[in-house]
Amino acid sequence: MSSPVLDLISSFVFIDRTSIQPIYLQVAQQVINAVQRGYLLVGAKLPGTRALSEALQVHRKTVIAIYNELDAQGWVEVMPNKGTFIVNQSHQMKIDKPYQKLVSLAKYPDRTGFLFRQSPVLDNPFESSDCRLIFNDGQPDIRLTQMQHLSRCYSASMKRKHNLRRLTRYQAEGSEYFRSQLSNYLNFSRGLHISKSNLLITRSVEMSLYIISQILLSKGDHVLVGDLSMFSANMVFQKMGARVLTVPVDERGMDIDYIRTHFNPGQVRMVYLTSHHHYPTTVTLSAQRRIALLQLAQEYGFVIVEDDYDYDFQYEQTAVMPLASGDVDGMVVYIGSFGKSLAPAFRTGFVVAPDNLIAEMRKYLSIIDQQGDVIMEQALAEMIAEGEIHRHLKKSLKIYRERRNLFCEILDTCFSDIVTFEKPSGGLALWTTWDKSLSLFQLANLCRNQELFIPKNILYQNSTLSAMRLGFGHLNENEIEEALMVLRRGVEKIS
Structure with missing residues (x-):
């Protein structure tokens, strides 16, 4: 029994x-x-x-x-x-009565038994889909990455004894060799005048922004961003308790006169902008406004955080230098992503700032990423030293320029009745303004049924605006033609 x-x-x-x-x-x-x-x-x-x-x-x-x-x-x-x-193992745990409801012991609890703070500000805005064709906000084509060369550099770094010894030590400041090579690369390509001591190596732009916010922002500080702006940056600032305010953006970039007329000295703590290609509209901050912003920062005492998220992708002969290249008062914190043209696993973030700020930022980095990625940094440094990054980028730019031109040609031919746009001088996305009578969200749902995914984070539609930021870099020519034809058929169904 x-x-x-x-x-x-x-x-x-x-x-x-x-x-x-x-x-x-x-x-x-x-x-x-x-x-x-x-x-x-x-x-x-x-x-x-x-x-x-x-x-x-x-x-x-x-x-x-x-x-x-x-x-x-x-x-x-x-x-x-x-x-x-x-028996009671601890001799401290006392259970008066067993649980009335028996739950499977093979299942982990669905919810905590305690309360904790939840942040709706940090909800993930990205969507995923199994559709064969996808539009994004301007990502590179990882199929163009020279994986053989990358893997060879990485494998060689793993075999070097001095690199293996580094794996047993904390490397919060990053590989010295990589910082030296990266500083040289940025000086040559972006007109900076920095040394390795002015660089902080991070995992991503988002990590860079998080550390910057921890040091430079306090609750209630005013942070000015463009209208519209990079949503991931806004999330970081809001999480710190900062008050995010918008500044108008036109065809010449952020309106600097608006800051002067609407704010007083000491009232603004930080201005965040993507000066090279404003996100999401892709416009470039004009030379006159660049000078005005640097002067205003020194006069008002605010920090400029310049996010140069796609500087590498410039298609014209004349390259626009970042604000940081003209900063003589130490008012600009310059951030970016090295290796944007490579596969995501091979990219790394960086911050450029005066020595004293970098020293403080290293303290915070040592808490959240004490070890770093020494082997990857060594491989990237060797690609810079050998000129492989430059050669890869030169080949990629030719392909991306051709894709941009094809994308614009098809829009001119097939969408001229409902879409207006300006051909961007660089970057991997177009800012397209649509007929306000069309529901872009309804269009996205129709296209999804035809194996074309249009995520919500690239749609901008309200009572005054109807626009899409359409990335083209990740699509080859056949995919561009097919995706835009699906988009056109969707427009015809809801028109």
Whole structure:
């Protein structure tokens, strides 16, 4: 005749006979969990070895091994001629009564049993889809990445003894060799005048912004951003408790005169902008406004955070230098992503700032990323030193320019009645303004049924605006033509 304890154990024990973990350990762990959760009370007598072996359909020696394991860990006490009993291991845990509802011990709790702060500000704005064709906000084509060369550099770095020794040490400041090569690269390509001491190596632009916000922002500080602006940056600022205010953006970029006429000295803590290609509209901050912003920062005392998220993708002969290249008062913190043209796993973020700020930022980086990625940084440094990054970017730019031109040609030919746009001088996306009578969200739903995914984060539609930021870089020529034809058919269905 079965006992209540035997029936209880039989109800919650699950044995995975395909697992590499021994059966006796599987059962022992589940019995321990049952004691911890109050299903098996302290003092309860466990079934005999024969009865339990029959109930679980395992060998009696397996049950003996289960009980030996429980005894070794201090969860049971074997009393000669009486049996095996559950004991209180800590002698502090007191369970007055078992839980009334038995929950599967193989399932982890769905919710915490305690309260914690939740942040709707940090809700993930990105969507995913299995559609064959996808528009994004302007990402590179990882198919163009020279994976063989990258993997060769990475493999060679792994084999070097001096690199292996570095893996055992904390490298919060990043690879010295990489910082030297990257500073040289930025000086050459972007007109900066920095040394390796002016660089902080991070995992991403978002990590860079988070550390900057931790140091430079306090609750209630005013942060000015463009209208519209980079949503991920706004999330970081709002999470810090800053008050995010918008500044108009026109065909010449952020309106600097608006800042002067609407704010007083000391009232603004930070101005965040994407000066090279404003996100999402892709316009470039004019030379006159660049000078005006640098002067205003020095006069008003605010920090300029310049996010140069796609500087590498410039299609015209004349390159526009970043604000940081003309900063002589130490008012600009320059951030970017090195290796944007490579696969995401090979990219890294960086911050350029005066020495004293970089030294403080390293303290925060050492908390959240103490080790860094020494091997990856070494591989990237070698690609800079060998000129491979420059050669790869030169080849990629030619392809991206052709894709931009094709994308614009098709829009001119097939969408001229409902779409207006300016051909961007760089970047991997177009800012397209649509006929306000069209519902862009309805259009996106129709296209999804035709294997074209248009995520919500690239749609901008309200009472005054109807626009889409359409990335073209990740699509080859055939994919561009097919995606835009699906988009056109969708327009015809809802018109």
